[in-house]
Amino acid sequence: MSSDTVITGLGALSALGRGVKRHASCLSQGQRFMTLPTLFDSCGAGPVAEVPAGLVPAVPEGHEAVGSRAFCMALAVVDEALEDAGLAFADHSSTAIFTGTTSSGILEGERAFEGVGPGDPRPDYRHFDDQYVAGALGRAIARVRGIRGPRVTISTACSSSASALAQAATGIEQGRFPTALVLGVDSMTRMTYFGFGSLGLISPCPCSPFDAHRQGLTLGEGAACVVLEHRDRARARKARMRASVMGWARNVDGHHITQPDPQGHGIETCIRAALLRSGLTPRSVGHVNAHGTGTPQNDLVEGMVIGRVFGHGAVVSSTKSYTGHTLGAAGALEALFCVLALEGGTVPATLGVESVDPRLDIDIVTGSSRSCDLEAVLSSSFGFGGNNCCIVLGRMEASV
Amino acid sequence: MTVAAITGLSVVAPAFPGAGGLVIRAGTDPADETCAAQEYLSKRIPKRMLRRMTHFGTMVVSGALAALDDAGITDDHRAHVGSVLGTAYGEIAVACQIFENGLGPGISPTAFHNSVHNASLGYLSIFGGLRGPSLSISDSTLSGEQALVEASSMLSDPGAGAFVVGSGDESCPSVFSPCWREGEEAPRETARGQESGGIIATDEACGFVVMEVEKRARERGARTIAVVREALAGADPVQVIGAASREHAAPDVIIVPAGLDRKADAAILEVVRQTFGHGTPVATEGDLCGYVPASGVIRCVMACRMIAHGAASVLVIGKDLDGHCTVVLLDGGGGS
Numbered sequence: 137m138s139s140d141t142v143i144t145g146l147g148a149l150s151a152l153g154r155g156v157k158r159h160a161s162c163l164s165q166g167q168r169f170m171t172l173p174t175l176f177d178s179c180g181a182g183p184v185a186e187v188p189a190g191l192v193p194a195v196p197e198g199h200e201a202v203g204s205r206a207f208c209m210a211l212a213v214v215d216e217a218l219e220d221a222g223l224a225f226a227d228h229s230s231t232a233i234f235t236g237t238t239s240s241g242i243l244e245g246e247r248a249f250e251g252v253g254p255g256d257p258r259p260d261y262r263h264f265d266d267q268y269v270a271g272a273l274g275r276a277i278a279r280v281r282g283i284r285g286p287r288v289t290i291s292t293a294c295s296s297s298a299s300a301l302a303q304a305a306t307g308i309e310q311g312r313f314p315t316a317l318v319l320g321v322d323s324m325t326r327m328t329y330f331g332f333g334s335l336g337l338i339s340p341c342p343c344s345p346f347d348a349h350r351q352g353l354t355l356g357e358g359a360a361c362v363v364l365e366h367r368d369r370a371r372a373r374k375a376r377m378r379a380s381v382m383g384w385a386r387n388v389d390g391h392h393i394t395q396p397d398p399q400g401h402g403i404e405t406c407i408r409a410a411l412l413r414s415g416l417t418p419r420s421v422g423h424v425n426a427h428g429t430g431t432p433q434n435d436l437v438e439g440m441v442i443g444r445v446f447g448h449g450a451v452v453s454s455t456k457s458y459t460g461h462t463l464g465a466a467g468a469l470e471a472l473f474c475v476l477a478l479e480g481g482t483v484p485a486t487l488g489v490e491s492v493d494p495r496l497d498i499d500i501v502t503g504s505s506r507s508c509d510l511e512a513v514l515s516s517s518f519g520f521g522g523n524n525c526c527i528v529l530g531r532m533e534a535s536v
Numbered sequence: 537m538t539v540a541a542i543t544g545l546s547v548v549a550p551a552f553p554g555a556g557g558l559v560i561r562a563g564t565d566p567a568d569e570t571c572a573a574q575e576y577l578s579k580r581i582p583k584r585m586l587r588r589m590t591h592f593g594t595m596v597v598s599g600a601l602a603a604l605d606d607a608g609i610t611d612d613h614r615a616h617v618g619s620v621l622g623t624a625y626g627e628i629a630v631a632c633q634i635f636e637n638g639l640g641p642g643i644s645p646t647a648f649h650n651s652v653h654n655a656s657l658g659y660l661s662i663f664g665g666l667r668g669p670s671l672s673i674s675d676s677t678l679s680g681e682q683a684l685v686e687a688s689s690m691l692s693d694p695g696a697g698a699f700v701v702g703s704g705d706e707s708c709p710s711v712f713s714p715c716w717r718e719g720e721e722a723p724r725e726t727a728r729g730q731e732s733g734g735i736i737a738t739d740e741a742c743g744f745v746v747m748e749v750e751k752r753a754r755e756r757g758a759r760t761i762a763v764v765r766e767a768l769a770g771a772d773p774v775q776v777i778g779a780a781s782r783e784h785a786a787p788d789v790i791i792v793p794a795g796l797d798r799k800a801d802a803a804i805l806e807v808v809r810q811t812f813g814h815g816t817p818v819a820t821e822g823d824l825c826g827y828v829p830a831s832g833v834i835r836c837v838m839a840c841r842m843i844a845h846g847a848a849s850v851l852v853i854g855k856d857l858d859g860h861c862t863v864v865l866l867d868g869g870g871g872s
Binding site: 176179181229238242245246249252253254256258265269270271272274275278279284285286287288289290291292293299303306307310312326327330331332333334335386387388389390391392393394402405413519520521522523 | 624625626631632633634635636637638639640641642643644645648649651652653654655657658659661662665666667668669670671672673674675676679682685686689690692693694769770771772856858860
């Protein structure tokens with residue numbers, strides 16, 4: 137099945153820095169920046185991948201009410217992606233925006249509740265509706281940038297923005313709208329940091345996905361924006377088509393609220409369904425950008441499933457070893473990394489791996505990045521609630 | 537757009553505003569027998585697990601399962617069913633509880649994972665056997681309508697089977713009452729369906745519909761309560777409502793939200809009147825529940841019940857404070 141959806145613009149902001157070029161450079165040089173949180177006292181539980189101070193843009197004048205940290209990060213990547221797509225000054229009356237986020241403006245909610253205990257009067261937090269709630273971000277971005285097509289916010293934990301991408305691509309294929317911004321964004325919060333800590337999932341040192349001695353995930357924050365367009369429209373306006381969205385699939389494990397099905401049945405079904413939709417066989421996929429959180433269970437189950445589907449045919453990497461786990465932003469950010477891999481013919485190394493988990497019979501890129509001739513790549517995202525989403529992207533020359 | 541058949545309905549809400557327990561009302565007749573949500577779930581979910589679920593989770597899981605039961609989709613046939621939930625605030629009560637108990641290393645792991653927006657859908661997939669795509673959508677007062685629009689879009693996808701689609705919010709007025717935009721009056725507790733000084737009562741409720749590809753519903757011999765003819769969204773109410781009216785006759789009834797923003801309501805009603813004339817009756821969800829932010833699917837349930845009782849077609853309209861608008865046009869399925 138051929139897809140009519142192409143990617144024409146990208147924007148990124150994470151602990152690696154601001155801008156897609158900066159991200160490409162860090163991936164090729166194997167750089168990451170993980171330190172103890174500066175936004176709150178972490179009690180020393182483990183490092184995070186925070187966006188450096190000064191890289192989060194200031195709240196634009198007149199938009200203070202919506203100006204959460206997540207909003208400011210989101211606006212930066214939306215502007216970069218629109219510029220990259222040549223749509224910065226376009227009419228967005230029919231452009232859709234699909235946002236994936238989990239924590240949205242929870243950081244600001246936490247600050248509003250500081251010092252408030254059980255039974256105390258609740259704080260007079262007047263920006264609650266404009267900052268805290270998940271849908272506030274996309275609403276604010278749409279308002280500020282004049283995006284007047286459909287506007288949807290999906291919050292399915294760590295698969296949020298991957299699912300947003302799948303939903304936006306579905307809409308483009310159906311002719312609901314010609315262009316969609318897919319935005320993934322989440323800021324660092326105490327809720328997620330201590331919450332994942334309570335589940336025993338935070339690594340005391342920078343994460344090392346698929347390593348034999350991995351100890352958990354490193355939380356990250358950031359935002360990514362991917363501009364999707366119908367191929368005909370992109371062609372008509374002579375846009376640079378960076379990759380095609382060849383297939384996608386979503387399902388749920390139905391096993392456990394926070395743990396993957398140990399047999400990985402749901403994940404495997406999802407990967408195979410995405411391949412089926414793309415019309416590809418596993419052999420055509422040269423690279424898997426794994427969910428690869430660094431937790432013992434996720435990486436074991438995911439690695440086993442990748443082995444069952446792809447064997448050694450696809451080289452595997454986890455870019456969470458660079459950005460940390462950016463939760464709702466991860467799906468869009470990792471789709472962006474897949475586009476960079478397709479364009480550059482290079483798969484980044486998974487950082488922090490000293491010895492690959494011996495139970496995994498897959499080809500994990502370690503040490504330094506690897507040159508590969510890639511026609512198609514798969515990005516996988518899994519979230520709480522057993523929520524799975526897989527996306528297949530294709531190189532433009534291969535799929536035009 | 538693939539024509540989607542609605543084959544099951546439910547609404548979960550307290551028996552009356554302020555009542556503690558939740559009551560399920562499934563099916564096309566609001567006067568049908570009701571069932572307590574906790575009792576309903578206790579027959580389907582191990583007690584240990586039920587205790588871990590939040591109030592909002594109880595509302596969502598019981599409502600969704602009751603709608604699937606009403607559609608006659610048995611446990612053996614639920615693996616291909618997906619779920620879409622629209623909620624403005626999600627698990628707001630447990631989130632506030634976490635904030636108040638202090639954010640630090642002592643946070644409860646159960647409270648943390650229950651606070652995630654799609655936690656209730658996770659429980660639904662585990663206890664209901666649903667394995668299809670699962671989306672939790674948040675878009676303020678349009679969350680429910682967006683859930684219907686996106687579920688319709690997914691049903692048009694090749695291979696799609698059925699979705700249980702819901703929307704609603706739990707009551708947490710002490711959090712969001714100080715949060716209304718400046719100049720707005722906070723909601724007051726009044727009897728359901730009544731208004732006090734232009735302000736309708738705050739409430740909590742969830743509504744659910746089961747949407748299936750019409751052909752598949754027919755093949756399995758399901759009762760079609762209504763079909764979705766249009767499901768549209770956009771920032772221009774004139775365009776969105778106009779698009780829905782272009783290919784269809786004027787609806788018998790238009791259902792608009794029992795919102796708090798009278799100015800926005802008046803603007804939408806003006807567009808409705810310009811499009812359809814002044815003769816079409818306009819209703820709100822006030823008979824089913826009081827003010828619930830994500831009430832879109834609750835109003836869709838109301839529309840389905842009207843169609844089951846003789847209305848030819850009903851238009852469900854949603855709007856938010858930014859002027860974004862959604863329309864869902866339903867009819868009885870004749871001639872399809």
